[in-house]
Amino acid sequence: MNYVVSHPWFQTWVAALIAVLVTTLIHRAAQMVLMRATRSSITVQAVIQAVRTPAGIALPLMALQAVWQGAPDDLRYIDKVRHLNGLLLIAAITWVLVRVVQGFANGLIASHPVDVEDNANARRILTQTRVISRSAMTVLVVIGAAMMLLTFPGAKQLGASLLASAGLIGIVGGLAAKPVFSNFISGLQIALAQPIRIDDVLIVEGEWGRVEEITGSYVVLRIWDDRRLIIPLSYFIEKPFQNWTRSSAQLLGSVFFYVDFGMPIAPLRAEVERIVRAAPQWDQRFFNLQVTDTTERTMQVRVLCTAASSGQAFDLRCLVREELLAFMQREYPQYLPLHRLHTEERAGRVDGNNLDAATVRNDALAAGPSPAA
Template sequence: MTLNTLLDHPWFHTWVAALIAIVAAGIAHRIAQAVLVRVTRPMPALQSAVRTARAAAAFVLPLLALQAVWQAAPDDLHFIGRVRHLNGLALIACATWLVVSVIRGFADGLIAAHPVDVADNMNARRIHTQTRVIARTTMIIVGIIGAAMMLMTFPGARQVGASLLASAGVIGIVGGLAAKPVFSNLIAGLQIALTQPIRIDDVLIVDGEWGRVEEITGTYVVLRIWDERRLIIPLNYFIENTFQNWTRNSAQLLGSVYFHVDYGMPLAPLRAALERVVKAAPEWDGRFFNLVVTDATERTMQIRVLCTAASSGQAWDLRCRVREGLIDYMQREHPQHLPRLRIEGEKDAGTAPPATAAAA
């Protein structure tokens, strides 16, 4: 192909304009990226969004410039209609990618700015939960809108939509029934994000299982059980059912330990032993502890010990430490006052003298 032939080609001027548009868009992308990174330096969440969206923006700007070139080209140019359509599809896809990247980057930056590995992480867990749920829900909605916009660029898709409109009632009922779990979980996710019945790292009791909230997705919650199992629970479960949240307002807990002892057990030495055990325990948060008699049967009296800890895990360990410490003390100092079963007979009836047998 000679130079004159190339210059006379109908697409020559459009190709030159497209090349210039691509180069200009690339330069604009680099300048805008450097400026935005510098401007958003004091705002970690926005800077994270800018950095995450860098790859998508590198495609969006050239495609946007090319679309302007194709629209300015003559309508009688061969294949110009297909080129415009393909470029429009690519632009919609990359724009959707860009918006999703901005949302994901902003969410990651916001989460990174509020770490949960601190002593008082209540506010951080609230922000993590709201950010994750709202970001994922928004990204799903943006993806659906992007796909719908791409489909609407096809005339056939619009005709199918118009033909389905006549039977919208039946299709709406069937679609509604089929999509009920999806939409119920989506709505439940928004409710959880706004009302905060659960948060990331909350301690829950669900169906008798104790665990921490490890992840909240757009459709389910991952509960990490104490023995490293994972319990997968749909989001709408937490809207429609009751469950225990041990860290709803505070991570601090009041732990209880119960003992059954003989009526002869002296309480003052037992309280002194409890004080030594609790004050020596690293899990105790220094707020409160006590020992009281809460019940009395015909054989034993029930003793309740209360003690506080800063978190549910520490409360469990503290209860075990208190239980072991008091049992060890009673075995060493007052073994005769452990629960016993007494069998007493009549001496004048020739029966055996009073005897005792250790109860189970």
């Protein structure tokens, strides 16, 4: 017992034990008080919950660092203990800062749910928060690692020698890292300018899909048939694309038909009104039917109708196309497009009196865009 009490490290270890116990009690008490005091704030509570574990490690390390700094300099291994504790403290503080950013992002997203009908503002906040928080966490980790490296005496000399001879290597490395930095800057531009957001409906490279995820380097586009299109972030800054939900999820859908010139338009217009008004996908904004073009054989009829979202617009277009086609087949089959093929009754003679007219009816043309349109 006398040997333990008389050991040079005895007082230092006792002080370290007391410091750990006190900071642990302070951490638990502070956590309980803060959780009760911030019950009305989802964001602040998310931050407190996120930093609970790393803060429980960082606070004792801070207290221990103070104990080691106050210990006599002639203690054996004190310098190594100080250095090791300093490295752990930098790592713990970096962890705390990363979790603060992550908790704030999660709380902000939870405060603006996207599972509502009008979620344009929530999707904007979701996209900005995710992209910026991931970029910030990456920067914090890099800074923390750099600070840990700088605690080693040889690291400064190594850095100076690398800088002195890094001309060509720096150029090669810069060219190699160009896509990484390009995507990083593009991510910040997307977060601030908002050309795309989570759950936006896009047409990219001829594919129709929704933005499922935005990472620090690429965007995951969920195609309508459940395929995934992976696109670099820089694509959305450098190339054009279609965004169907940029300012609103509401869309105007179109359906095209080709009919004979004898088709009366008034009954078609009345049938379109009946179909659209009875459709649950219609958002009560607008619909009409117009003759928009003619060819030498047919006229083009266009139906416009609105819906609250791209999915409902697609379903509404399909419904209008099917029911209007059934109406024409039932009430006006004679006015569906016809192609007349004249065959000669006798070989080698082309005479109007000797021509046998054979009429071949084609299927009605219901030209509508593909699912990606």
